[in-house]
Amino acid sequence: MRFDLKTSRLTTVMCSLLFALTTVSAQTPPSGALTANPVFHKNCAKCHGKTAEGRHFGGPPLVSDKVSAASADDLRTIITNGQGRMPKYASKLTPEEIDTLVEQIKALNKK
Numbered sequence: 001m002r003f004d005l006k007t008s009r010l011t012t013v014m015c016s017l018l019f020a021l022t023t024v025s026a027q028t029p030p031s032g033a034l035t036a037n038p039v040f041h042k043n044c045a046k047c048h049g050k051t052a053e054g055r056h057f058g059g060p061p062l063v064s065d066k067v068s069a070a071s072a073d074d075l076r077t078i079i080t081n082g083q084g085r086m087p088k089y090a091s092k093l094t095p096e097e098i099d100t101l102v103e104q105i106k107a108l109n110k111k
């Protein structure tokens, strides 16, 4: 069969379309905000507040001097293994989901 330019163009278009669709439907884009992450709302907001401002009888704010001083590794350890009344998420979230949360918490503290 001889090389068909039309078919090859169509293939390119289909591929970019597919790529665009998977990008849009990804659940937790690392560039997104913590407060827009469904994983945060499902697992963390009940204690740390919808906007991560903290709750009096739940958890401390996730935007604080303490959190901004903590390293990404510290935060990952706290979320993975828990600390005090903070539950551990090792078996509830994937390492990727925890990484995304860590990045988003860090990003929130940079503002």
Ligand code: HEC
Pocket: 040, 043, 044, 045, 046, 047, 048, 058, 059, 060, 061, 062, 064, 066, 067, 075, 078, 079, 083, 084, 085, 086, 087, 089, 101, 105
């Ligand atoms: C049952 C309530 C509860 C839930 C749910 C919860 N946390 Fe916490 N979290 C806490 C408490 C309480 C602390 C303080 C722990 C301590 O130092 O004793 C804490 C501490 C933290 C810290 C350290 C902040 C600091 O100032 O030391 C981070 C980061 C954190 N939580 C993130 C998360 C994330 C992300 C989730 C969701 C995956 C989550 N937490 C879910 C209660 C909760």
